[in-house]
Amino acid sequence: MKLKENKITNLCIIVLILMIVLASSIYFSKKEKTLGKIYFDKPASWEHVYAYLYDSNTQTTSEQISVSELKQEKDYIYSYEITNHMLKNLDNFTIVFHSDIANENPNQYRVEANFEGYNKIYHLQYGIGENNTNTIGEWLDYNENINIGKIPTTENKIKNVIYMIGDGMGENHILAGQLYKGQTLNLQKIKDKTYVKTASTSTVTDSAAAATALSSGYKTNNAVLGKDQYGNNVENIMEYSNAKGLKTGIVCTQILNHATPAGFSIHNEHRYNYEKIAESQTQSFIDIMLGGGRNYFSQYEQNMLNNNYKWINHLSELNKIAQNEKVIGTFANESISKENIRTPLADMVEAVIPRLENENGFILMIEGSDIDTYSHEGNMAKMLTELIDFDDAIKVAIEYVDTHPDTLLIVTADHETGGLNLDGVTSKQQLQDSLFTSYGAHTETNVLLYAYGNSANDLTKYDVIDNTSIYKFLKQGLSN
Numbered sequence: 001m002k003l004k005e006n007k008i009t010n011l012c013i014i015v016l017i018l019m020i021v022l023a024s025s026i027y028f029s030k031k032e033k034t035l036g037k038i039y040f041d042k043p044a045s046w047e048h049v050y051a052y053l054y055d056s057n058t059q060t061t062s063e064q065i066s067v068s069e070l071k072q073e074k075d076y077i078y079s080y081e082i083t084n085h086m087l088k089n090l091d092n093f094t095i096v097f098h099s100d101i102a103n104e105n106p107n108q109y110r111v112e113a114n115f116e117g118y119n120k121i122y123h124l125q126y127g128i129g130e131n132n133t134n135t136i137g138e139w140l141d142y143n144e145n146i147n148i149g150k151i152p153t154t155e156n157k158i159k160n161v162i163y164m165i166g167d168g169m170g171e172n173h174i175l176a177g178q179l180y181k182g183q184t185l186n187l188q189k190i191k192d193k194t195y196v197k198t199a200s201t202s203t204v205t206d207s208a209a210a211a212t213a214l215s216s217g218y219k220t221n222n223a224v225l226g227k228d229q230y231g232n233n234v235e236n237i238m239e240y241s242n243a244k245g246l247k248t249g250i251v252c253t254q255i256l257n258h259a260t261p262a263g264f265s266i267h268n269e270h271r272y273n274y275e276k277i278a279e280s281q282t283q284s285f286i287d288i289m290l291g292g293g294r295n296y297f298s299q300y301e302q303n304m305l306n307n308n309y310k311w312i313n314h315l316s317e318l319n320k321i322a323q324n325e326k327v328i329g330t331f332a333n334e335s336i337s338k339e340n341i342r343t344p345l346a347d348m349v350e351a352v353i354p355r356l357e358n359e360n361g362f363i364l365m366i367e368g369s370d371i372d373t374y375s376h377e378g379n380m381a382k383m384l385t386e387l388i389d390f391d392d393a394i395k396v397a398i399e400y401v402d403t404h405p406d407t408l409l410i411v412t413a414d415h416e417t418g419g420l421n422l423d424g425v426t427s428k429q430q431l432q433d434s435l436f437t438s439y440g441a442h443t444e445t446n447v448l449l450y451a452y453g454n455s456a457n458d459l460t461k462y463d464v465i466d467n468t469s470i471y472k473f474l475k476q477g478l479s480n
């Protein structure tokens with residue numbers, strides 16, 4: 001009798017467990033999962049706006065989005081959540097926004113969406129239609145991700161990263177450098193290459209937004225460092241690497257608190273907050289930072305001490321500092337390129353790499369900063385001097401990768417500066433200031449990206465990638 005009762009109890013327990021498993025599998029299969037959010041600037045006049053997801057394959061409307069479902073994030077910024085259920089059979093869809101306000105000045109609105117690794121921004125052009133439902137814009141093709149292109153991936157484990165950025169270095173800057181030098185540049189010896197789109201939330205980026213995209217994978221507004229367009233801090237690849245135990249370094253020719261090195265180390269709403277940026281850098285985790293900017297950092301000497309930074313003013317002092325000490329080196333009052341006797345970028349790179357090497361790996365960002373400065377000024381001779389200084393440093397990096405194949409070397413630019421036009425130019429003598437055509441402005445031209453070593457052909461497998469994709473690629477390679 002006792003035995004029989006036990007059997008019945010056991011059977012009951014088994015049935016109960018089966019029911020729980022079944023119920024929870026039904027529950028979880030039905031559970032809505034948020035895939036991402038659409039963000040957009042909603043002007044005050046958009047009281048009657050509505051939007052829908054339009055299935056581009058079946059040409060049917062699948063989901064209405066009403067204004068009342070929008071969540072206000074701040075001021076005019078609204079968001080709308082997209083769930084897996086909305087997209088379940090949609091691999092190709094359009095989001096269409098309508099407004100019934102006919103008489104509004106044409107203006108640009110912005111929509112941004114994030115879907116599991118995809119990050120798209122579409123600029124909506126408000127159009128005045130014939131009736132009261134104007135199509136303001138449409139956002140296309142979830143799978144093809146037309147706005148940023150395909151994101152390259154890698155299955156390799158990347159141990160070390162050397163990430164080199166020639167500020168303002170367009171493709172023609174490189175070709176001008178080749179003509180000037182009379183031979184192939186070190187950079188041009190790298191065979192894996194692709195093109196990179198450079199737009200920020202504006203068509204033409206500045207160096208701050210570009211640095212944020214290159215370091216953090218987020219497009220942001222010009223002048224913004226390490227924050228998205230809504231003002232939220234975003235993780236950069238240095239922070240990610242530091243958390244994983246890699247050593248981190250920054251080397252540049254400009255002041256250390258300039259846009260590019262700042263975009264790889266701190267978060268600030270404006271690149272011209274030079275004092276605050278320098279202060280934040282003296283409180284950072286970056287193991288070594290070498291560049292110019294003594295005039296800014298001298299006031300934070302105590303800060304550097306408090307945060308265990310050794311502060312040096314000549315590269316020769318570096319070998320007197322123990323390997324495990326953090327270092328800030330300022331080798332010029334302002335930019336290194338303005339000094340009569342300058343510290344070559346190659347020398348700084350050569351001195352830094354052995355200090356960063358360790359079993360967990362390292363990431364080093366190197367900027368040839370003043371290629372941009374002299375392109376703004378339309379000064380060909382000085383631009384070429386900076387380009388060659390940068391190319392000499394590339395040689396050091398290439399040689400390191402040759403003996404350390406677990407390292408990935410990336411050489412790219414944040415944008416082109418000066419609209420350098422080499423049409424009909426075939427000799428060094430023809431390299432004149434007048435070849436700069438954009439009156440000292442940045443341009444929207446795609447820039448080149450060269451990759452060498454570990455995962456180089458994975459990073460360059462598509463013809464064009466977006467500047468935000470590099471961060472995603474590195475994060476994946478470092479985490480494999």
Ligand SMILES: [Zn+2]
Nearest residue numbers: 167168207414
């Ligand atoms: Zn720049």
